[in-house]
Amino acid sequence: MEEISVQKACPDACIGERQNSISSGGKNKSAIHCTDDSLAGSVSQRACVFCGARVVLNPVTDAVHLVHGPIGCATYTWDIRGSLSSGSEMYRSSFSTDMKERDVVFGGEKKLVAAIDEIVEKYHPPAIFVYATCVSGMIGDDIIAVSKAASARYGIDVIPVESSGFISGNKVVGYRSAAEALMKLITPKDKGTVEKTRKLNFLGEYNLGGETWLIRNYLAEIGIEVNVAFTGDSTVAALKLAPGACLNIVQCTGSMHWVAVNLEKTFGTPFISVNFFGAGNTAESLRRIAVFYDDPEITRRTEALIAREMDRIQPVLQRYRKKLAGKRAAIYVGGAYKAVAIIRQLKELGMEIVLTGTQTGKKEEYDDISGMLGADAVVIDDANPAELEKFLLEKHVDVMAGGVKERVLAYKLGIGFVDHNHDRKECLAGFEGAVTFAHEVYVTTCSPVWKQLKRTLAPEVC
């Protein structure tokens, strides 16, 4: 195994090659190794490229999401989002070409054409996203040509998403494929233009548990209209109006930073970062948006909303803080923006964060994370279950915030768990969401079930 020089403060990895992906908190800023393909055999918790593309595009409610591959790819990503819709429920169906051995041998393009024909005839969708999978990519089915021909035939947007799993060991590459598909969808055809408005686009917001609606209401209250969210509760028609916004606010940077940069390049729309998880973050984000609009009335309304909401929720959060202060927490989530938000929220509840990791964080984001944590805390990129298990035990963690794969691990180790995954249906954003989150942390951290773990029938303890 390769010799790796490591700072003494760094906790040990289970696999030598992973040592540089593990760092510690504090201001020492030892550069963490991140954004790379996962190490083969390390049991990464990242999803595949196709899945990455699918989670970004799936909330487009009235589009058909057609998976060109064997049935498994469509089955395992069927309705895996907690995104709610105010209109069409089309996105909650999973369409697949159901490739069989025959198609693998003789090619699947004909089947894809037939599937598109059938979908158009039966459902008349305004757009179809055609996802490439490992198999269709490997046998070389030309989904670009098929999509182009279908677009011409039916006069609708049939957009290929190049998301074959083998193109990368990082689902972020799938985010990019989805982002490219979105750019294709919203760029006006035949040199057309979209008239500019005073509205904003909300990028990297997926309407989990109605979060888009909540923030939309806050913004409406301060006098700002949301043009369209990317992609929570969006429609094809609404997305096509995206170039008309005067501002893009970006929440999930992992999936949408590239889109924001391209929207600025193509349509001249500036962007700012926002984060609506946690009361403090929500207040700051609203103020940042108000500063952009530079309108005294908007500023006045923003301050009024923040003051009212803070007054309302602070006493409730204080009650939870009394129960949770001093408890030790771990975080392992997909995107770094989410980790940063959770760290802040848990700290506001008086908790100590002893472990933080993400699947797709970038270097600057890890610098921010390290800066928020104490020197004893572990910072980790693209962790595997063995590492999580080791640090959860070493750091005597009381509660973990994570995604769907971490739940069972936490429970088996006798640790509380809060779901912050992309398939949840609880609204955790905004001021209301901050209270819901605190409640969920409290319920699992202070549950009476943990007492039962310490009891036993074994004679030596009785």
Added chain:
Amino acid sequence: MAVHTTCLSETIGDDLPNILKQSEIPEGRHVIHVNTPSYQGSHITGFSGMVKAMVSYLAQSDGGEKKDQLNVIPGFVNPGDMREIRRIVTELGVKTIMFPDTSNVLDSPLTSKYEMYPEGGATIAEIRDSANSSATIALGAFASNDAAELLQEKFGVTGIPLKLPIGLKATDDFIMAIKNWFGITVQKSLTLERGQVVDTLIDTHFHYQGKKVAIFGDPDHVIALTELVITMGMVPKYILTGTPGKQFDVEIQKLLKEAGIEGSRVKAEGDLFELHQWIKEEKVDLILGTTYGKYIARAEDIPLVRVGFPILDRAVHPLMPVVGYRGCLRLIEQISNALLERRDRDCLDEDFELVL
């Protein structure tokens, strides 16, 4: 170590047997494999293939006389089911090798100490010794027959194909097969359990008799459940599985014919879209199937009793058996309760009764 292939490795043509042959596998360690591209068959195909691989890679004859022991291949069932099957054969006093066996592995207790390799499951030594057993009971043709046939072909272990022991009759068949093969007497404890099922069927028959049911899921489960609902006097109206295989239709038609039931629809390699269309054409009173049925159940306002794989939206079920007499009691309770809950919910005030 068990190796599965994927769509990708199959499409690029990785030659697993050769790769394994060339690998340096340490003495006393084993690597087995099965080809499982998603574009062939269903999850049952892959399951059946891996059980067969256990036999083809691990089973080894001693060359001597067959031992007075039984192999049981339990099929694609929960750890709670495997535990129950184990309990029944233990009650019968027959030395049994059961594989695969997820009991005490997937349902191992939480003791605040994590065990990577819990105590349960079949050992390599046991699976090796399966070649020396006198018979193999294969529960569920789709999941278990291939492995049992290989044991018979390769080592002369008599294969006894049976349905999954879900329901009164299939459980009877399971116990009687063991009784007949080994010439043993069935313990009073099992006779007692059977009697309780019969007693309950009589106490509750008017709750469900004549009701129409749609059944879907994995083929072995669906076949056994069809037999159970016929036993209960219900009418299996729509019977559907997503797994391909002509045998499914043959088995179901046989059951329907014996019961004199006409006008039912049966389909292998079908999907829930189709089932939904059938139900829209003519409604049923109950759906038996997996969590995926909840959309139809809600759309058509029909009660759903969750049974089979996967159940994603309810807990505890992996620990609770549906096989054997105890499992049969549980299914009768669930079916009966589902229908009675409906009645309590929907009936007029004057029909709302304390005793049902």
